[in-house]
Amino acid sequence: EHVDGGLLRQLVIESGARLRINLTSTVDTVVVMPGAQSDPRIARAAALRVECVTEAQWRDAISRTPPPARGTGGNLPRGGTVDLPGGATPGRWTLNASWAWERPDEDIDIVAFLLDEHERVRVDADFVFWNQPATPLDTVALDASGPAEQTVTLELDVLPRDIHRVVIAAAVDGDSTFEAVGPIEIDVAPFEKTSFVRSVLDAATVERVLLLGTFYRRGQGWKFRTEGQGYEFDLAGLAASYGVDIA
Incomplete structure (x- = not known):
């Protein structure tokens, strides 16, 4: 029985297969759904x-x-969690976000918020985005050079102890919503190493911002x-909801 694209993607995630949004060199199989034969x-x-x-x-x-096994290049469903190896010293990690949607007059902005125990930024410098692409000590940095792919790098070992979590989100810079954008793939990995876990998020409709993933402390680890x-x-x-002073 045919299932729609969103459900099929969820089945891919649950199966452990590696899902890709864009047709890249890492893709070895394309699933053609009914009616899609004419897709270019x-x-x-x-x-x-x-x-x-x-x-x-x-x-x-x-x-x-x-x-x-989870944490070996497999997929995490929405809301899924995984322990990062290394305990209190997990090292440098990256979250790469990619999507297929491109428009000449609108962009997708990937951002990061460094939050304290009250889910608030300590200072505005704890907000990383295209116009402030790194924290003062480069503990969290954004590479926004790609039109349909951006990467956040995190130095988890040296984050201040009063930073309890780092929330990474995507936002549409324009009037479109994430229903038009379609699925966003996130790939989490140790710096310059192969994928640790992947996820594809595609359940959004009228939303203009979308939380992608959170790195957070748990006990002595991450x-x-x-x-x-x-x-919306x-x-x-x-x-503003995280305490950033918006002028």
Whole structure:
């Protein structure tokens, strides 16, 4: 039985298969849903000699393939959590966000908030965004050079002890909502190493900001949680909710 795109993506995540939003060199299989045969990406996949299968063929294949263990390049569902290795010294980590949507007059902004125990920034410098792409000591930094891909790097070992969590979010810089943007893929990994966990968030509709993931302290170590919660207000509204002074 045919399922819609959102449910199919959730099935991919639960199966442990590695889901990709964009057709990149890491893609080895494209699932063609009913009615999608005329999509230009199918022709491109065929030209790149990427295997194209039907939904039924894909479901049959994954039913015979055990999923990888969590934290070894597998997928986290919305709200899923995972312990980061290293205990109190997990080192440098990255969260990469990517999407397929591009418009010449609108952008997606990836941002980070360094929050204390009260879920508030201590100072405005704890808000990392395109116009303030790093904290003063570069403990959290943003690379926003890609049109459909941005990366946040976190030095978890040296974050001040009064920073309890780092929330990373996406915001539409324009009038569109995340229903138009479509799915956003996040990939969490130790710096310059292979993926630790991935998630695809695509349940948003009227929201203009979307929480992607949170790095947070738990006991003597750190954990990561995939979020997916969205809000109808804009980035300024989200920043204000965390205590940033919006002039």
